[in-house]
Amino acid sequence: xxxxxxxxxxxxxxxxxxxxxxxxxxxxxxxxxxxxxxxxxxxxxxxxxxxxxxxxxxxxxxxxxxxxxxxxxxxxxxxxxxxxxxxxxxxxxxxxxxxxxxxxxxxxxxxxxxxxxxxxxxxxxxxxxxxxxxxxxxxxxxxxxxxxxxxxxxxxxxxxxxxxxxxxxxxxxxxxxxxxxxxxxxxxxxxxx
Numbered sequence: 291x292x293x294x295x296x297x298x299x300x301x302x303x304x305x306x307x308x309x310x311x312x313x314x315x316x317x318x319x320x321x322x323x324x325x326x327x328x329x330x331x332x333x334x335x336x337x338x339x340x341x342x343x344x345x346x347x348x349x350x351x352x353x354x355x356x357x358x359x360x361x362x363x364x365x366x367x368x369x370x371x372x373x374x375x376x377x378x379x380x381x382x383x384x385x386x387x388x389x390x391x392x393x394x395x396x397x398x399x400x401x402x403x404x405x406x407x408x409x410x411x412x413x414x415x416x417x418x419x420x421x422x423x424x425x426x427x428x429x430x431x432x433x434x435x436x437x438x439x440x441x442x443x444x445x446x447x448x449x450x451x452x453x454x455x456x457x458x459x460x461x462x463x464x465x466x467x468x469x470x471x472x473x474x475x476x477x478x479x480x481x482x483x
Contacts, residue, residue: 321467340395
């Protein structure tokens with residue numbers, strides 16, 4: 291007996307039952323930390339931060355927290371064991387399998403794939419955050435980055451190479467943080483539904 295199969299879009303309640311991990315990537319100063327923090331607060335989800343984890347390791351080792359030293363430490367952590375590094379970030383957030391999670395600061399496609407493996411069966415959604423270059427540089431200047439040549443050097447580091455091209459191409463959603471924070475959050479929430 292042949293029947294007609296009808297595809298029904300999942301309801302919000304059904305989507306909520308699927309564990310979600312929303313990961314954020316973007317250049318320094320793009321607004322990814324602001325957006326990821328606001329989204330975690332709005333949803334009441336835990337938030338893991340690669341940058342926060344690297345800063346914590348730097349403090350434990352007595353290292354300076356310059357962007358350059360943090361980049362070098364991040365590269366070392368990746369080289370010394372990608373899965374171990376990602377596990378450390380997840381553990382620092384007290385995340386448990388099946389819980390929803392916001393992850394800030396994905397800088398490598400290999401990190402994204404490792405996160406997918408470590409957080410399975412959760413579905414990982416990658417949000418890439420952009421902003422106009424003038425606004426991004428103004429944000430970085432507010433953080434003490436006064437020299438464009440220093441910024442160019444920082445962006446040529448191995449940690450940054452995949453951010454603009456590879457991760458943007460892998461993103462499930464691209465959000466412009468140059469619009470209002472509320473608009474960026476609503477765009478992300480609409481995608482999660």
